[in-house]
Amino acid sequence: MRNKPRIHFLIFLNIVFFTCAPSYASANAMENKLKALYIVRIAEFIKWPEAAEKTSFKICIAEKSPIFEQLQLLQVGTINKHPLHIVAFNKDTSLLDCHILYSEKGEAEISVIQHPILTMSSELHFARQGGMIEFYIAQSKVRMKANLEAFALAHLKPSSKLIRLLTIVTTAEQKQ
Amino acid sequence: MIKLLLKNSLSIKNKIILISSSGLAIALFMVSAILIFQNSKNESQELSNRLLIQSQIIANNGLPALLFDDPATATEVLAALQADITINSANIETNTKRLFATYLKSTNTPSSRLYLYSVLPWLQKEFSIEQDIFYHGDRIGSVHITASLSQLHQNNIKYILVTSLVSIFSMTLTLLLINVALRHTINPIISLTKTTQKISRLNNYKLRAEVLSQDEIGELARNFNDMLSEIEHKDLILEKTVADRTAELLQLNNRLQHEAFHDPLTGLANRMLFEDRLQVVITQAQRNNLLFALIYFDLDHFKAINDTLGHDTGDALLIAVTQRMKTAIRAEDTLCRIGGDEFTLIVNPIASAANAETVAQKMLAVFAHPFTCNEHELSISSSIGISLYPEHSTNKRKLKQFADIAMYSSKHSGRNNYHFFTKQMDTDNSKKMDSRVLLKTNLKSAVANGELEVHYQPQVNMHSRIVGLEALLRWKNTKDEFISPDVFIPLAEESGLIQSIEEWAFSVICQDYATWQKAGVAKLNISINISGYRLRQNGFTQFIYRILKEHHLSADFLTLEITENDLMQNLDEMTGILSSLHKNNIRIAVDNFGSGYTSLSYLQQLPIDEFKISSEFIHHLRVGYNDSSVINAIIGLAKSLNKSVTAMGIENHEQLLQLHHLGCDNMQGYLFSRPLNKKEVSDLLAHTQFLIPR
Numbered sequence: 001m002r003n004k005p006r007i008h009f010l011i012f013l014n015i016v017f018f019t020c021a022p023s024y025a026s027a028n029a030m031e032n033k034l035k036a037l038y039i040v041r042i043a044e045f046i047k048w049p050e051a052a053e054k055t056s057f058k059i060c061i062a063e064k065s066p067i068f069e070q071l072q073l074l075q076v077g078t079i080n081k082h083p084l085h086i087v088a089f090n091k092d093t094s095l096l097d098c099h100i101l102y103s104e105k106g107e108a109e110i111s112v113i114q115h116p117i118l119t120m121s122s123e124l125h126f127a128r129q130g131g132m133i134e135f136y137i138a139q140s141k142v143r144m145k146a147n148l149e150a151f152a153l154a155h156l157k158p159s160s161k162l163i164r165l166l167t168i169v170t171t172a173e174q175k176q
Numbered sequence: 177m178i179k180l181l182l183k184n185s186l187s188i189k190n191k192i193i194l195i196s197s198s199g200l201a202i203a204l205f206m207v208s209a210i211l212i213f214q215n216s217k218n219e220s221q222e223l224s225n226r227l228l229i230q231s232q233i234i235a236n237n238g239l240p241a242l243l244f245d246d247p248a249t250a251t252e253v254l255a256a257l258q259a260d261i262t263i264n265s266a267n268i269e270t271n272t273k274r275l276f277a278t279y280l281k282s283t284n285t286p287s288s289r290l291y292l293y294s295v296l297p298w299l300q301k302e303f304s305i306e307q308d309i310f311y312h313g314d315r316i317g318s319v320h321i322t323a324s325l326s327q328l329h330q331n332n333i334k335y336i337l338v339t340s341l342v343s344i345f346s347m348t349l350t351l352l353l354i355n356v357a358l359r360h361t362i363n364p365i366i367s368l369t370k371t372t373q374k375i376s377r378l379n380n381y382k383l384r385a386e387v388l389s390q391d392e393i394g395e396l397a398r399n400f401n402d403m404l405s406e407i408e409h410k411d412l413i414l415e416k417t418v419a420d421r422t423a424e425l426l427q428l429n430n431r432l433q434h435e436a437f438h439d440p441l442t443g444l445a446n447r448m449l450f451e452d453r454l455q456v457v458i459t460q461a462q463r464n465n466l467l468f469a470l471i472y473f474d475l476d477h478f479k480a481i482n483d484t485l486g487h488d489t490g491d492a493l494l495i496a497v498t499q500r501m502k503t504a505i506r507a508e509d510t511l512c513r514i515g516g517d518e519f520t521l522i523v524n525p526i527a528s529a530a531n532a533e534t535v536a537q538k539m540l541a542v543f544a545h546p547f548t549c550n551e552h553e554l555s556i557s558s559s560i561g562i563s564l565y566p567e568h569s570t571n572k573r574k575l576k577q578f579a580d581i582a583m584y585s586s587k588h589s590g591r592n593n594y595h596f597f598t599k600q601m602d603t604d605n606s607k608k609m610d611s612r613v614l615l616k617t618n619l620k621s622a623v624a625n626g627e628l629e630v631h632y633q634p635q636v637n638m639h640s641r642i643v644g645l646e647a648l649l650r651w652k653n654t655k656d657e658f659i660s661p662d663v664f665i666p667l668a669e670e671s672g673l674i675q676s677i678e679e680w681a682f683s684v685i686c687q688d689y690a691t692w693q694k695a696g697v698a699k700l701n702i703s704i705n706i707s708g709y710r711l712r713q714n715g716f717t718q719f720i721y722r723i724l725k726e727h728h729l730s731a732d733f734l735t736l737e738i739t740e741n742d743l744m745q746n747l748d749e750m751t752g753i754l755s756s757l758h759k760n761n762i763r764i765a766v767d768n769f770g771s772g773y774t775s776l777s778y779l780q781q782l783p784i785d786e787f788k789i790s791s792e793f794i795h796h797l798r799v800g801y802n803d804s805s806v807i808n809a810i811i812g813l814a815k816s817l818n819k820s821v822t823a824m825g826i827e828n829h830e831q832l833l834q835l836h837h838l839g840c841d842n843m844q845g846y847l848f849s850r851p852l853n854k855k856e857v858s859d860l861l862a863h864t865q866f867l868i869p870r
Contacts (some may be wrong), residue, residue, distance in 0.1 A: 034245075041243045141245060161240045165249050 001084045028066070034142045035135050036070035039102055039120060042133065042144075045162035049155045052116040060098035063088030067102060084174045116154050127169045132156070133170060134169075145169050189362045196286050196345065216332045223262065223303065223328055229699070230257065231266075231307035234319045235611055238268050239309055240500050242276060242317050250277030257321070261264055262328075264302060266321040268309070275318060292329060300325055322620050364388040368397050381408040435446040440515040441491055442498040450512035450520055457510075457524045461565055468524035469532030470575050472583040473501075473539065474563040476591040480516035487550055491605035492549035493556065497542075504538040520579070527563055529596065531625055536560050536594035543592070555621070557592035559583055568597050579604045616667050618653060623673075623680055625770055630684045630852035635703070635822060635844040640866045643842055644701030644822075648851045649677070669707075678710060683723050688854055690727040697861045703735040703765060708742025711753050721760070735763040737788060751782060765822070768792075770810050779817060787814045791825020794845070797834050804834055811838050832869055 024109035044156070057079040061068045079083055079099075087098065095101055095112050102120045112119060113130065115171060116157045120133040126149040127134035132154065134145040150159055186194070201707035234253055248267050254277050258261045267278040293299060302322050309317040364387075368860045371385040381404055385397040414744040437449035445453065454470070461468055475497065482490035495519065501519070505511055511524040523535050539560060546555040561583025563575045578597035584605070584775035595601075622628050629652065632645035651659040682704065689702055710716055724731055736757065743766060754764050770793060771786060793807050807823070814821040823835050826845030835843060848867045852860065860867075 038244060044243075045240060143246075144244070159240070161237055164237070164252070165240050165244050165246050 027101050029070075030115055031137070032066045033060075033070045033073075033137050034075055035122065038070065038135070038142065038144070039067070039100060040074060040076050040079060040084075041092065042118070042120075042162065044101060045159035046118055047118050049059055049158070051161060052099065054082070054097070054099075055103065058085045058098045058175055059095070059100045059102070060087045060089045060095055061102045063090055076086050079086045099165040112154075114153050118154070119150070128171065130171050136167075147171055178505065179240045180453075187362075188365060189307035189358050191352060191353065192358055192362075197351055197665050199346055200350055204347060207340040208336075209341050213330065214600070215335050216328075219328050219331055220303075223323060223325075224305070227263075227303070227305040227323055228307070230260065230263070230317045231305050231321050234266065234268070235307045235309045238317075238319065239278070239311060242268065242270065242309060242537065243311060247277045251279065253277070254279035260323075262323045264322050264324045266319065266320050268317055270317045271315055292326060292333070292581070294655075296329075299329055345633070346554055356730065360389070361393070364393040364397060368400060369392070371400075416618070442495055442513050443509060444498060444519075445512040447512070447514040448511070448516055448524075451572075453510045453512075453522060454575070457522055458565065458570065458572055458575075461525070466525040467527070468522060468565050469526050469529070469535070470563045470565070470579045471521040471523060471532065471536060471594075472576075472579040473519040473521070474583055474587065475517035476557045476559055476587070478556065481556070482516075483556060485550070485554075489550045489552055489554075491755070493547055493554055497556070500542045500547075500584060501539065504542050505535065506833055509535075515654065520837050526564075529562075529567070532562050532564065532596075536562060540592065540594065549854045559591045560594035561586055561597065562594060563597045578602065596666065613666065615659070615664065616671050617675060619651075619664055619667055622651055622653070623677060625629060625654075627651055628680070628682075630681055630688070631853050631854060632688075632702075632857045633844055633851040634849045634857075634860070634867055635701070635842050636848050636867050637842050638836060638840070640848075640868060642700065642861070642865055642867055644703060645857065646703040646737075646844060646851075647681065647705075649681055650851070650853075674707075675710070675713075678706070679719065684721065686723050686727040688857075689733060690729055692858065692861060693729075694802070695858070695862065698865055701735050701763065701860075702733055703737050705737045705767060708738060708746075708750065711736075711738065711742075712749060716755060717753065720757075720762070730761065732761040732763075733766050735786065737765045737767040739767050740769060743782065754783050770806060776813075779813075784817075784819055786820045789821060789823045789840075794823050794825045794831055794835075795827075799830045804838060807835070807840075808838050811840055815839070829869060 005060065039061075043057065043059075059071065059079075061071060068086065068088055076084050087093070089095060089101075095113055095117065098112070098117050100118045101112055101121060103123075104121065105123055119126075119131045121131050122135040122136070123131075123154075124136075127133070127145040127150070130147065130150050132147055132150045134147075136143055136145060144166050146163070146167070147169055148157065148158070148163075149171050180305050191574050218266045234257070237253045238254075241247070241253060248394040254266050254268065257266050257279055258281070261281075263279075263281065265278070265280045266274040272548050293301060301324065303325050304320065304322045307311050307319040307321075308315050309319060346363060360449045367388055371383060375381060375383050376828075384401045384404060387397045387401075388393050437446055437452075438444065439446045457468055460466065475494075475655055478490065479491060480491070496515070498511075498513070498519075501521075505521060505523075509524065510520075512520045512522075514520055521535070521539075523532055526532055536539050540560065543557045546553045548554075561579045561581065563569065563578035563582060567574060568578050569575050578601075581601045582595045582597040584698055585601050588594050589595070631648045631649045631650045633648060634642050635644035635646060637643045649661050649665070651661075653659060664673070668677050685702055685704060689700075692700070720734075721731070724734075758764060763785040764783055766784055767788050768790040770790055787810060796806055797807065818843040822844060823831075823840045824841040824844050826832055826835065827842050828847060831845075831848060832843065847869045849860075
């Protein structure tokens with residue numbers, strides 16, 4: 001008698017899983033699409049130091065990230081008048097040429113600290129941990145947190161218009 | 177409108193103020209209107225620009241929110257519009273018209289604005305602007321801002337009020353300044369005007385205008401004063417002249433008045449004054465129960481003296497008579513000359529008729545001694561008539577009439593005496609007067625009724641040949657009674673009928689003569705008696721020529737007979753008239769020559785063709801007596817002057833023989849023929865050219 005409720009619970013979980021799985025997948029795709037879009041758009045509101053000026057604008061993204069695919073689909077030609085290159089990186093890729101670095105788990109973050117690279121991630125507490133922009137979901141909308149200290153360290157200047165949209169967090173807050 | 181405003185009754189000051197204020201008001205109104213319009217336009221433009229800028233800011237600031245799908249941030253961006261109280265609402269829409277963020281002003285509209293829109297409901301309440309939001313050239317949304325215009329309207333109203341207040345203040349200030357300026361400019365004119373009015377009202381040219389300024393008006397005042405001085409000077413001269421002239425006129429008036437009421441010859445009261453005095457005396461007598469006498473005098477045979485010795489002697493006699501009469505009356509009695517030789521005397525008052533009788537006797541005594549006038553010793557008498565107030569009448573007209581009747585009674589009873597009026601005299605006079613009045617009335621219709629006829633008395637020469645006819649008027653009335661020309665001719669002259677009768681007679685004579693001419697009768701002279709008065713009348717000679725022309729007659733058959741007395745009056749004029757007639761072949765004869773007064777010296781000058789000896793002289797002509805001396809003298813005179821002589825009134829053979837003996841040219845009288853009517857004359861002339869004495 002004692003095992004029957006457990007079976008029932010498992011059946012319930014399976015039903016929930018199989019019922020919700022397609023919708024979850026669809027919501028996820030939309031989220032990734034928005035994130036890809038935001039990654040492209042956010043570049044418009046960030047000022048890179050002159051030293052970071054290059055002939056092309058490079059967005060580096062983990063090659064396994066679903067956002068990569070979405071970025072490709074966007075087919076954005078230029079950002080800040082520079083041709084856009086979407087680079088899928090791995091462990092061996094040099095990230096110092098990137099203007100934007102999106103990592104799923106914050107895996108490449110340490111190597112680019114203090115370089116003029118806008119670091120972005122959807123990982124929880126990414127901004128508190130020294131990342132610059134952290135995507136999060138609030139009220140079913142993709143929202144962003146920002147660590148302005150990280151921006152300062154990287155000599156990047158976010159537009160005030162952008163800042164208005166961001167939820168500001170600090171590293172120090174994280175430390176506490 | 178402007179004419180209405182500037183009507184002439186307005187003073188110059190008011191006109192200037194009116195013009196200035198009107199001009200200023202128009203200018204201020206136009207400036208205010210332009211400023212208000214410009215301000216309103218600027219305000220609108222400013223609002224529009226401000227909203228545009230704000231919309232652009234919102235679009236710019238809202239772009240990231242739209243890009244990152246952050247309506248909350250977009251709402252925050254819109255909330256910044258709170259600072260602008262004019263903005264009622266704003267919203268951001270996506271490209272798909274989805275409302276992305278919105279802002280709505282929370283504060284209520286102030287009641288003042290609601291009142292404004294209730295008063296001016298046609299005012300636009302809101303103004304909207306739309307700004308598209310672009311991202312990389314693509315429209316991704318839009319910003320809509322709606323602003324309230326109430327603030328704008330309020331500002332405009334405030335501006336209008338301020339502008340109006342400034343305009344009113346400016347206008348008031350300007351008018352005050354104009355008023356002050358005008359006071360200094362116009363006051364001298366007003367002062368000058370008041371002075372002119374005062375001068376005009378008081379007619380006092382000694383007044384002077386006050387010179388209040390040194391400008392043109394001051395100059396005008398000085399000139400005006402100079403002009404007043406000149407007028408004052410001339411006025412004084414004029415007053416003196418007027419005073420002199422008035423005195424002269426007064427003197428002249430007195431003289432004229434005296435002349436109007438006095439006889440210029442004798443200086444006695446004339447008829448007008450007599451009438452007035454008589455009325456006064458009657459009034460006094462009525463009031464005081466007094467008696468007075470009215471005495472009429474007429475000089476006996478005065479006309480004869482006038483005719484024979486001339487008017488100068490006649491006038492001298494009248495003056496002498498007057499002077500003597502004055503000595504016989506009291507100072508309070510009024511002696512008047514009311515006609516040629518007619519005088520009146522009002523003896524006022526009298527106690528009884530005896531007093532009047534005494535005066536009358538005194539007056540007769542005045543004429544007892546002859547008068548010496550122009551070297552002539554003249555004896556003359558007076559006939560006197562007396563009427564008494566109130567015994568005979570209290571009526572003025574009747575008193576005069578009764579005195580006149582009494583005077584004529586004296587004349588008829590032998591002259592040189594006096595008579596009191598009696599009722600019997602009045603009765604007799606009335607009958608006589610009635611008869612004259614009746615006769616005068618009948619005479620008026622006599623011409624129209626054909627009662628007047630022209631008769632002709634033949635004139636023959638020494639061979640008994642008929643040489644002429646004298647035309648004579650005869651009046652046979654409806655009772656077949658012949659009325660003598662001696663009776664009706666004076667009546668015709670009195671009533672003014674003589675002119676029409678003469679014209680009628682002349683026309684008949686010409687017609688008769690033309691008939692005889694056509695019948696082949698030998699040429700004859702027709703003599704017509706004419707008065708000097710008619711001859712002198714304008715147009716009479718033209719009348720003669722016209723009638724002759726109408727009957728196609730030449731004038732050489734015509735002889736105009738005129739008496740000596742008529743001939744000698746206005747001799748110069750008469751000479752001219754007779755010369756004119758004579759030149760046109762009309763013969764001139766002097767009628768009853770020798771019975772009047774003729775200056776022999778003029779006989780040569782006058783164009784006379786014939787003397788007609790009065791029948792009075794012929795009447796006394798007898799063989800063996802010296803009565804023929806006058807006729808002889810006349811015929812001798814005529815012969816010496818180369819005039820023909822016609823003797824009138826020949827009634828017997830004795831007279832005929834004497835005239836034959838004396839050499840008279842032609843004769844006329846009952847011995848040959850009585851006056852004949854036209855038919856009788858026509859028959860006579862048809863059968864013979866001779867008349868045998870009977």
